[in-house]
Amino acid sequence: METYDVIIIGGGPAGVSAAIYAKRKLLRTVLISKEIGGQVLLTSNIENYPGFVEKSGIRLGEYFEQQLKELGVEIVEDMVREVRKEGNSFRAICEEGREFLGKSVIATGGSSHKKLNVPGEGEFFGRGVYVCATCDAPLTKNKTVAVVGGGNAAFQSADLLARYAAKVYLIHHRGEFRADGLLVNRVKGHGNVEVMTNVAVREIRGKDRVDSLLLENLESRRLFELPVQKVFIEIGREVKADYLKGLVLTNQHGQVIVDRLQRTSCGGIFAAGEITDLPYGQAIISAGQGAVAALAVFDYLSEKKS
């Protein structure tokens, strides 16, 4: 079986960028992913990726794929089920049974937003339902919006949205917040933010776009409707790192802990993008980390050789 210099897991911005840099360092590279683009494929409105002015995430994914193909990167359409350490090498075992041996691994499986699982959430996704305030806050100018959640991500979103929107409701199903106290106070200090606790979202309603939320007061069990034009769901993320279980250290959120060269706690395994403990989830940041990971792999392999 051929031994690759590097096995890249994931085809989002981090994985694609890692593959570009690895290939240009003449590393024998394989990228394993079901699709190329990752989460950018879920949006039609990217306005903050430098040099990309077309906005469509699907288009950006197509450009990613075109660039990989022009460079001759080997792409395997599969999902990695498990990574095993075998001496100085790593074996990536895929769901469809194929196996790949590598001297190093760059894990870029990313993450996905947790869902509320209420009616209207899927129907209005991207048409009033959003998951990333940093990406979509400019759409809320002078609008009435809601943020759902009680952790730091929800409060950071509310803090930003309060600067664009006319009114921001922060809706949380518990009585207390997981977010840092200072951040909570900052958000409460915005004159246009109203915090609602012990309130759960039961439905997202609208015709073509979101018009209102059906909410339940969990203390009185009373249902009531709140008119809003946009809702941001910030109730946590699921990190796609199961295949690294037992190999690398993760934090309490399951995110892979890396240093500034994207090295994990296991020599030879690097990680980049939203699979890591990076604080900001943005395509450009994942791409930057992917580039660092590939350059660090090059140095790691060169040092091992000498």
Ligand SMILES: Cc1cc2nc3c(=O)[nH]c(=O)nc-3n(C[C@H](O)[C@H](O)[C@H](O)COP(=O)(O)OP(=O)(O)OC[C@H]3O[C@@H](n4cnc5c(N)ncnc54)[C@H](O)[C@@H]3O)c2cc1C
């Ligand atoms: C609706 C929406 C709108 C957004 N808008 C913007 C925006 O305007 N601007 C911006 O900068 N960012 C935006 N983002 C965020 C941006 O898309 C992410 O920050 C970025 O895609 C993260 O890149 P990543 O490579 O770290 O992970 P991901 O994009 O999550 O990619 C992970 C990749 O790994 C693959 N994978 C997962 N598990 C496995 C496995 N076991 N084996 C093989 N492959 C696997 C996935 O299929 C995927 O290809 C948006 C996100 C969403 C959801």
